[in-house]
Amino acid sequence: MNDAQIIERVAALLGEKVTDITNPSVRRIYTKAEPQNVSSVLAVLKDSLGFTYLATITGVDLGENFEVIYHLANEYTNLNVRTQIPKADPHLGSVCGVIPGAILYERELQDMFGIVVDNIPDPRRLVLPDDWPEGQYPLRKDWKFQRPEEKIPGGKTS
């Protein structure tokens, strides 16, 4: 199957659930879905088109919104499903029910962007340290790294 056939099948199977199907270069297809539809879109793609493999989930800070991209692949092409959620209320449904291998990527998303993944089977921290302060999400654009002032116990105070 080539890209054009896959795009045709995706459009036929999913109809209005996906919009803006683009194919900027060979074997790279991008499409957009509403956040509440992502799980069902992924399920259809998995069952009908063999997109069983989720390479990773990328989060991008767009300012007002977060963009979350699910990078899927099968033996013919690479398909990327993007969705946008508001930064003020960043909630996203878990896709682990469809693709169990997504768990580590969703946990990473929670750590780095502060996106709340609803119904995630395991919500613990993955990459940030246990003593990391709450509400600090390093990959948000407004987050700047500031080295904490060094305090030497019993040292001079200036």
Add this chain to the structure above:
Amino acid sequence: MKFTVPIGPQHPALKEPISLRMTLEGEVIRDADIRLGYNHRGLEKLAEEKTYLQNIYLTERICGICSHSHTSCFVQAAEKLLEVEPPKRGVYLRYLVAELERVHSHLLWLGVAGHEAGFDTFFMYTWRDREVVMDILETISGNRVHYSINTLGGVRRDIDEAQRQHILGSLDILRRRTEYYLHIGANEPTFVGRLAGVGYLSKEQAVALCAVGPTARASDVARDVRKDDPYGMYAEVPFEVSTAQSCDVLGRTVVRVKELMQSYNIIEFLLKNLPDGPVAVRSPRRAKPGEAIGRYEAPRGENIHYLKSNGTDKPERLKVRAPTLGNYAATIEMLKSGFVADIPLIFAAIDPCICCAERTVTLVNGRTGEENIVTMSQLRAQAQERFKSAPMKKDAVWPF
């Protein structure tokens, strides 16, 4: 009675200190949990403050064994954004280094597998042979670890005729040695017996948990980016995707030995068909707003880089997914219902960039609750002791 045993964070995978928590019932692992982040370097954030050219050298430092994988993957995505097409000779040289890197990584892994299985002679043989590849890489790039050969729009160094002949000559040695390894299983049934049936991962689980690379291919999932999504010149190179059906550590060994032979063929093809011409073209510094995805088959599996540009000379976002992360979910599944003695072997089998640091494990005696700290070498000795008395797996066969 169940006990939770922490392994790590200071531990087996060299580059990624990682914490594994095993829930044991006697000697059987009932559950495994994984905790990452001990070596998180904030690289994705840092990449947003560096130019595309600087980022090549930054991504090179993600890994010390498959350093070329990350730069190639990044460069593939960046070249798409910068709208620059590398010349053919540059592409051939880029993936020549990539295949040489795969050879050195797989030879390294075979040695580690032999070592963890208690077959140290094998380890010494493969690591001696690995020096041949390291010498080739040094003559091409001047470096043994970080080759720094990729640049935007091609590669930084050309090879001459003498180097070409040297690589072809060395390839003969490597071929002969790898053929010897193909027969090692026939001559050494204990090695096969030790690997067979350990770390079972069924095909369904490999698919569901999105396993990549030799781990997936050993479970009969023919997933190889070089075939599925042929980047560079892989569409014109004849090679086969190596798979195995046994779904265990033996299968992962078989896949890697097969891939070594495939890589030698690819290297020979590249050298014999090396086009003439320049190795690089000039590349612009700024990229128009857009996004690109680089996919690359690293020695350990698929490597994926997502790159988004914003019109400046620095990327808006770089997302890196290294193959080892993709295999962690599958590793947990492999560890379940295995034995404590198999932990080093199973964990090494996904090739998590091992260089075998001494690690400590707290073993809790299930009956008395007594804790004792053992080092990796003691654990290995225990594992070998256990398998001396274990019954031989008579039905395990070496497939060559």
